[in-house]
Amino acid sequence: MTYLKRHADDFLGAWKSDPHRLPLIVKGPRQVGKTETIRRFARAHYANVVEINFVEEPKYRAITADGYGADAVVRSISLIDPSKRFLPGETLLFFDEIQAHPDIATTLKFFAIDGRFDVICSGSMLGIGYRRIESNSVGYKTDYEMYSMDFEEYLWARGYGEDTADGMLAHLCEARPFSQVEMSTFSSLFLDYCVLGGMPAVVASSIRTGTFEGTLRMQRQLIVDYQEDIRKYVEGLDQARILNVFNHIPVQLAKENKKFQISKVARGARFRDYRGCVEWLESSGMVNVCRCLSYPELPLKGNYDENKFKLYFGDTGLFVAMLDDEASDDLRANRNLGVYKGALYESIAAEALHKSGYGLYYYKKEDSTLEQDFFVRTHEWLVPVEVKARKGTAKSMRTLIASDSYPEIRFGVKLHAGNIGSSEHVFTAPYFTTFLLRRLLREYDAGRAPLLDDPER
Structure with missing residues (x-):
């Protein structure tokens, strides 16, 4: 499917260019384009991407069992899938559907302090999930709320330029x-x-x-x-x-x-x-x-x-x-x-x-x-x-x-x-x-x- 340009593209680019960027949480209802937008951004800006979906791959919900530190989480991911690579300064960790594993938010503080890897989380904020995520990561994350396409994005999809x-x-x-x-x-x-x-x-x-x-x-x-x-x-x-x-x-x-x-x-x-x-x-x-x-x-x-x-x-x-x-x-x-x-x-x-x-x-x-x-x-x-x-x-x-x-x-x-x-x-x-x-x-x-x-x- 042809990618449809989104306002989030510019936000993600600005986030990447910030030398003091914190782990990012992209939140919003289901099927508004969060995952596809992040994937496209990741392919364009990182040599290596580690993507984990906590709904489709529930086995990864165990990656915080041995601790929330960056080293502990990376080690757990590598044990589950040794083909995943972690290159300092070149790797994005993309945790998707985090409402299925809110505890992952506790790791954001440690990844922010560690600084070797960029982290983006995404999910549909349902029920108590986001309140837990908020309390577990306060002060060590940036939030971005994504919606379905507005009329300007619809015009882009129909071929009209940004000058319209x-x-x-x-x-x-x-x-x-x-x-x-x-x-x-x-x-x-x-x-x-x-x-x-x-x-x-x-x-x-x-x-x-x-x-x-x-x-x-x-x-x-x-x-x-x-x-x-x-x-x-x-x-x-x-x-x-x-x-x-x-x-x-x-x-x-x-x-x-x-x-x-x-x-x-x-x-x-x-x-x-x-x-x-x-x-x-x-x-x-x-x-x-x-x-x-x-x-x-x-x-x-x-x-x-x-x-x-x-x-x-x-x-x-x-x-x-x-x-x-x-x-x-x-x-x-x-x-x-x-x-x-x-x-x-x-x-x-x-x-x-x-x-x-x-x-x-x-x-x-x-x-x-x-x-x-x-x-x-x-x-x-x-x-x-x-x-x-x-x-x-x-x-x-x-x-x-x-x-x-x-x-x-x-x-x-x-x-x-x-x-x-x-x-x-x-x-x-x-x-x-x-x-x-x-x-x-x-x-x-x-x-x-x-x-x-x-x-x-």
């Missing part, structure tokens, strides 16, 4: 509308991306065949694999509860009020019994949690009601795969989003914001129709973000901007099917530019993107 995103960003910074050809092309590609999601194997299959043929089967198999992971790594009553939460996400997103209601998951379900289930799914990378702000003001962290939240899939392609057959077929064949239109665009926006490093927050005022989809921030201002599936005026956003009750809100961003524009302190941009929002606001902070002529009231 730069060109899009220039349009946003200059508030210069896209041409008709640009709008048509990028909107079509973006809808394909919404249907496919960003799992590399699914994207590669679609590019190889030039169709969606077989992609739904691949996505649904991935759903089955995720459900099997829950059964494998969770015990007791929580297993059924986590599965119930996971399986109820699509139907709750399809409703007008997308707040996730635990009471709808099972008869008599109470939030305190399900709190850990949501946390488990979030830590696994399977879902993104969007928390309800107590009040729309800075700082965002800690300023939320822990009992109110929305749940989105970490990859929107999985959401599409969980739709009923008729809706999924209609979406693929006719690009008709039906009742799921609002949910799909809101989900893809949440995914893009999360992948670009934002926490997810929304606001719903009690006893009021005032509700805002998302919030991000500049250095100084709180910025509401509205995702419009249909034509509309973003009434809640304009209320937030106009009211003296929210002094940190001076302008907002509306994502829609149309072109770039601005009106009454609202900057509008196409859905397909969502992945650039963080870069745009950094340009705004640097004075290189006015967004609006006058953000002051």
